[in-house]
Amino acid sequence: MSKTVNQKAWFFVLPVLALVAFNAIIPLMTVVNYSLQETFGDNVFFWAGTQWFQDVLGSERFHAALGRQLLFTFTILIIEIPLGVAIALAMPRTGPWVSVCLVLMALPLLIPWNVVGAMWNIFALPDIGLLGHTLNALGWDYNFTRNPGDAWMTVILMDVWHWTSLVVLLAYAGLVSIPDAYYQAAKIDGARPWAIFRYIQLPKMKRVLTIAILLRFMDSFNIYTEPFVLTGGGPGNSTTLLSIDLVKVALGQFDLGPAAAMSLIYFLIILLSSWIFYAVMTRNEEW
Amino acid sequence: MAKITLEHLRHSYMANPPTEADWALRRLDIDWDDGGAYALLGPSGCGKTTLLNIVSGLLKPTEGRVLFDDLDVTDLPPDQRQIAQVFQFPVIYDTMTVYGNLAFPLRNRNVPEKEVDQRVRQIADMLDLTDRLDSRASGLTADGKQKISLGRGLVRSDVNVIMFDEPLTVIDPHLKWVLRSKLKELHQEVGRTMIYVTHDQTEALTFADRVVVMNLGEVVQIGTPVELFERPEHTFVGHFIGSPGMNVLPCELADGGASIEGHRVTVANASALNEPDGVLEIGIRPEFVSFADQGLPVDVVRVSDAGRYRIVDTRLGAHSIKLLVREGESVPSERAYLRFDPERTRVYCDSRVLT
Numbered sequence: 033m034s035k036t037v038n039q040k041a042w043f044f045v046l047p048v049l050a051l052v053a054f055n056a057i058i059p060l061m062t063v064v065n066y067s068l069q070e071t072f073g074d075n076v077f078f079w080a081g082t083q084w085f086q087d088v089l090g091s092e093r094f095h096a097a098l099g100r101q102l103l104f105t106f107t108i109l110i111i112e113i114p115l116g117v118a119i120a121l122a123m124p125r126t127g128p129w130v131s132v133c134l135v136l137m138a139l140p141l142l143i144p145w146n147v148v149g150a151m152w153n154i155f156a157l158p159d160i161g162l163l164g165h166t167l168n169a170l171g172w173d174y175n176f177t178r179n180p181g182d183a184w185m186t187v188i189l190m191d192v193w194h195w196t197s198l199v200v201l202l203a204y205a206g207l208v209s210i211p212d213a214y215y216q217a218a219k220i221d222g223a224r225p226w227a228i229f230r231y232i233q234l235p236k237m238k239r240v241l242t243i244a245i246l247l248r249f250m251d252s253f254n255i256y257t258e259p260f261v262l263t264g265g266g267p268g269n270s271t272t273l274l275s276i277d278l279v280k281v282a283l284g285q286f287d288l289g290p291a292a293a294m295s296l297i298y299f300l301i302i303l304l305s306s307w308i309f310y311a312v313m314t315r316n317e318e319w
Numbered sequence: 320m321a322k323i324t325l326e327h328l329r330h331s332y333m334a335n336p337p338t339e340a341d342w343a344l345r346r347l348d349i350d351w352d353d354g355g356a357y358a359l360l361g362p363s364g365c366g367k368t369t370l371l372n373i374v375s376g377l378l379k380p381t382e383g384r385v386l387f388d389d390l391d392v393t394d395l396p397p398d399q400r401q402i403a404q405v406f407q408f409p410v411i412y413d414t415m416t417v418y419g420n421l422a423f424p425l426r427n428r429n430v431p432e433k434e435v436d437q438r439v440r441q442i443a444d445m446l447d448l449t450d451r452l453d454s455r456a457s458g459l460t461a462d463g464k465q466k467i468s469l470g471r472g473l474v475r476s477d478v479n480v481i482m483f484d485e486p487l488t489v490i491d492p493h494l495k496w497v498l499r500s501k502l503k504e505l506h507q508e509v510g511r512t513m514i515y516v517t518h519d520q521t522e523a524l525t526f527a528d529r530v531v532v533m534n535l536g537e538v539v540q541i542g543t544p545v546e547l548f549e550r551p552e553h554t555f556v557g558h559f560i561g562s563p564g565m566n567v568l569p570c571e572l573a574d575g576g577a578s579i580e581g582h583r584v585t586v587a588n589a590s591a592l593n594e595p596d597g598v599l600e601i602g603i604r605p606e607f608v609s610f611a612d613q614g615l616p617v618d619v620v621r622v623s624d625a626g627r628y629r630i631v632d633t634r635l636g637a638h639s640i641k642l643l644v645r646e647g648e649s650v651p652s653e654r655a656y657l658r659f660d661p662e663r664t665r666v667y668c669d670s671r672v673l674t
Contacts, residue, residue, distance in 0.1 A: 216377050217410040221471060222398040222427035231412045231423075 060299075066292035084293035094294065096269065097277040098301075104273055105252045108191045112248060113241070115192070116199025120207055121233070123200070134204075137197045145194075149261025152190040156262075176263065180270035187259050187271050191252065199244045206240035207233060242313045246306060253302050274298055321387040321479040323351040323374065323512065328383035330369055343369045345536040347383070351480075351514065356506045358527035359516045362559070366536040367516045371482050374514065376400045387479055403472025403481045407488045409464030413457040417448055420456045421470045428475075438474045445505060446470050462494045469502075473509065480512040487522060499525060520560050532556050548604070549663065554670045557602050563630060566608070566640050570601040570666060577601060577666050580636045582615050585661040588673050597669035603659050605630065608642035610651060611658035615640075622650055633657065 067084055069077040088094050123133045143151070158164040158175045163186075167174035176182040210232065218228050256275040259265070265272035265280070272280070278298060282291030328347040336342055344366045351357055359367040372378040374385060376397040385393045392400050403424075412420050421439045430438075443449045446466045451459065456467055465486055472481045483502075487495045503526055506513050515526050523530050524544040532540045532547065532555070539553040540546075551557040557565025570577045570584070572595075577586050579601060586592075586601065617633035617640060628643045631650055640657065644650055666673050 211408065211410075213406040213408060213410050216375075216397070217404070217406060217468070217471075219377070219397045220375065220402065220404050221424040223423070224427065227427065231414060235412075235414045 063292045063295050066288050067296055070289055080289055084289045085297070088290055088294045088297060093277070094297075097272055097274050100270075100272065101253060101274040104188070104191075104255075105249060107188055108195070108252050109245065109248055111188070111192050112196045112199050113245060116196050116244065117203045117237070117241070119196070119200045120203035121229070123204055125208055134201070137200050137204075140194050140197050141201075143194075145257040146261050148190065148194050149258040152186065152193075152258070153262050156186045178267055180267055183263050183267060183271050187262060190258055190262060191255070194258065195248060195251070199248065202240045202244040203237055206237035210236045238313075242310070245313075246310060249309065250302055250306055253305075321390075321512075322353045323349075323480060324384075324386040325349045325370075325374070326384040326386060328370075328373065328380050328385070330366075330373060330378065330380045330382075342381075343536055344373075344380070347538055349531065349538065349541070351512060353512055354510045355512055356503070356526060356528045357512075357514045358523035358530045359514060359533060360518070360520060360523040360530050360559070361533035362518055365533045367518075367533050368484055370533070371404075371484055371514065371516050374480070375402050375404050375482055401475070401477045401479045403475065403478050405465065405468045405472065405481070405483045405486045407485045409461060409468050409489070411456040411459075411464050411467050413455075415456055416453055417443070417456050417459070417467060418452040420467050421448075421452075421474050424471050424475050438476070442470050442473045445473070445508065446501075461489045462491070462498055465490065465498065469505075473505070473511075478511060480514060483513065483515045483517075485517050486515075487517075487519075495522075502526060520562075524560070532559065534559070550665075550672075551602065552672045554600060554602055554667050557604065561604055561606075563605055563641050565602045565604045567667070568601050568603075568635075568638050568640065570599050572599065579615065580638070582635075584615070584659055584664060586664045586666050587662050588665050591673040592666060595666075595668040595673055600667045600670070601664060602667050602672075603664045605641040605643045607660035607663035608640065609658050609660075610642075610644070611656050614656040614658045617655055617657055619651060619653055619655055 068080060068082075070080045070083075071077050119137075123137075124130055140148075153161075155161045156164045156176050158168055158177075164174055164176070173179075174182050176186040214232050214236070215228070218232055223231070254275060255273060256279070259271055259273060260276055260279075263271045265276040269277075275298075278291060278294050281287050281294060325347050328344055328349075329342060330344040331342045333341050339345065347370065359370060361367050369378065373380050376392065376395055376399075380393065383393075384391055387400065397404075412423060415423065418439055421442060422435045425435045425438060439452075440449070443452055446469065448463070448466060448470065451463065456464065459467070469481070469483075469486075472478055487498060490498060499522060502513075502515075506526075513526075515523065517523050524547075527544070529541060529543055530547055531538055532553075534553075534555045540551065540556045542550075542552075547556055547560050551560070551565060554565065554567050557567065568579050570579050572578075572592060573583075575592065576589065577584050577592060577599070584601060615635055617635045619631060620634050620639075621632040622644075623630045623632070626646075628645050629650065631642050631644055633640050633642065633655065635657075642657065
């Protein structure tokens with residue numbers, strides 16, 4: 033079937049285009065502007081070319097932050113996606129408990145990010161926090177403000193607590209949209225629970241899971257508030273993820289040029305990896 | 320392979336159904352012989368899908384038993400009943416190839432791979448799917464997918480009965496006919512018991528040797544297509560099967576005979592007319608009504624052309640009587656007389672034929 037192309041339709045897109053221009057394209061171009069110049073304030077600029085980009089890409093500090101970021105994102109994806117699917121599978125499909133489960137699941141998502149950070153900060157304090165105190169009472173010398181390993185564990189635990197719900201809700205939506213006939217046919221075909229999961233539930237959840245992974249990937253790559261409030265990027269630089277590092281460069285040191293270059297590189301990494309991921313996940317599909 | 324017996328079956332979706340109308344199935348006793356082609360015909364909501372799910376084991380009946388041969392399977396789950404079902408919407412395993420789909424029920428039952436291969440190829444050949452075996456099942460058209468669903472039932476050699484739940488709903492009209500005749504052909508080839516649920520009389524009558532007509536959770540008649548047409552036992556069967564449906568006219572008894580609006584009508588079941596208690600009606604199909612020189616005086620109201628014949632709408636007092644007139648025969652205008660074929664005219668009491 034051939035599609036009709038109507039060029040007039042572009043006019044209807046114009047208002048949105050203007051809006052996007054003002055809140056995305058123009059600010060982005062400002063950043064591009066900063067990234068190519070040197071300034072000492074007073075609106076005086078000197079051309080810097082690709083100097084900042086070379087500096088950022090060659091800096092060990094950036095490599096370390098990117099490495100931590102990749103490790104963080106990978107870890108939370110590997111935990112949250114299977115855990116979310118497992119919880120969704122365990123949730124009831126009908127009956128009064130459905131809404132109870134859904135509300136419980138949605139609760140962490142409703143809490144503002146900095147509140148989540150503050151909550152976990154207090155929760156994990158070694159002397160008075162419920163988690164920190166309990167762990168210490170059990171004989172584990174736990175202190176997330178001093179020990180990088182403990183800090184990592186706490187940041188990841190917090191993210192899992194905060195965001196697994198999103199995966200659960202999406203996976204659950206995928207599960208309940210599977211018509212009963214599939215389960216009935218599988219029963220008749222003698223399929224065991226694993227086969228039902230592998231050949232019916234997982235394929236039918238594929239689309240929502242693609243969305244879930246994509247959202248979690250982008251969000252975790254962008255994450256700032258929660259770890260900032262919880263650990264402030266410490267101890268040392270051990271939990272300084274990309275965005276925290278970026279803020280340190282831009283606002284802490286006020287190095288606008290390198291910070292702008294870093295933002296653009298950061299942005300391109302997310303854009304490129306999301307696109308590759310999406311293209312790979314949907315290569316055999318007609319959407 | 321088995322004979323299927325449904326014994327005193329009742330089912331309700333409620334825990335304690337307060338009234339008779341809350342029973343999805345009111346009372347059923349049916350025997351299905353091994354190897355037969357049966358259809359369950361009835362309007363939406365008459366309980367035919369409920370009945371099907373009870374036979375397949377997806378539902379447990381509130382009361383009564385389901386027997387396969389002499390084995391009580393009422394409490395057995397579907398996978399232990401050796402049945403197959405084709406659903407209204409094609410159910411296929413998207414990520415598998417056509418081959419994988421057909422092999423799935425066998426592999427789940429740990430059939431040796433060599434035998435799987437042999438069965439799958441044989442069934443694919445029957446269903447004309449051989450050249451698609453290696454393509455992904457999700458790429459097939461609706462009729463292809465429906466063939467796969469059917470194939471998953473056919474590959475198993477131990478299947479007692481294959482059930483179809485309105486399988487042609489999503490099939491394009493021009494392919495319906497093809498698939499329907501394929502089904503008939505397959506039935507003769509494999510000799511399995513097949514139960515076909517539908518609300519479409521053409522599908523039921525062309526597929527089945529015996530049709531079970533259901534209405535409001537009850538079986539109203541079980542018979543061959545010819546019996547349903549020529550000897551409807553219930554006015555519902557008369558209405559539901561045939562186009563246009565049977566004429567049903569209120570009648571009264573006088574001098575040991577039946578009459579409509581005071582006009583005497585000869586009926587086939589005259590011997591049963593001794594003091595019946597209930598609402599009396601006369602039923603006659605439009606096919607068996609003809610114009611005559613004398614008989615019931617009617618007014619011709621409307622003539623509609625239906626191709627090889629015309630449907631003539633006439634009026635007797637407040638009642639409408641339809642009849643079919645073949646192409647080329649003349650239709651009187653306004654006043655005319657009707658003759659009912661006495662062999663095909665029956666008196667019904669409370670909708671059931673008097674015997």
